[in-house]
Amino acid sequence: MNNYSIFQKIIKKEISANILYQDKIVTVFDDIKPKAPIHILIIPNNLIKTANDINKKNKDIIAHMFYIAVQTAKEKKISQDGYKIIINCNKHGGQEINYLHMHLLGGAKLKTLY
Template identity: 35%
Template sequence: MSKTIFEKIIAREIPGDFLYEDDLCACFRDINPGAPVHLLLVPKRLIPRIAEAQDGDQELLGHLLLTARRVALEQGLGETGFRLVINNGSDGGETVPHLHIHILGGRELDWPPG
């Protein structure tokens, strides 16, 4: 099985503009931003999508959410707000089969998003 683009970025096989990294995840800028701040928070362990997460993934999933909050605050989004997005499947907008959280902010975001 070939690596996802996110696995290649995490392995430094493809360049990425990293803002955060620990043993469980990495956060880097989206190369096609949909907002002034558009970051991707990706677990290092491959979970193809949130629908395929298992009960044993709860610690990692909690870590991802708390890390997303931390990174958003470090980027100055705490006062005006930010959005966290997880796409699942083609109808949900998923384009890379590797679970990731979009961290979006820096402008007013419309609702509904689709």
């Protein structure tokens, strides 16, 4: 099994996940290993392995992912106090699953890396 299969199974609802939103482009669900009181993942429904694989044909997916992240932050009532949106890319960037995904973190004051 490829390490991105878990996301594909969540999209198809073959495994259990707390899906918060889904449309034709993205699926949004709670992270199973949260790093903040609110830790949500936004993933494209079609496989894009890393940020490096964003190209002219699929670049609009990133804008939609950001839009949905902001809408989700508003729904979760973390938009006023603040939140982080993170995309990790490859091993040194902290990407653990080779499937592009966006982390939405909030609900508390979060540490900064720099």
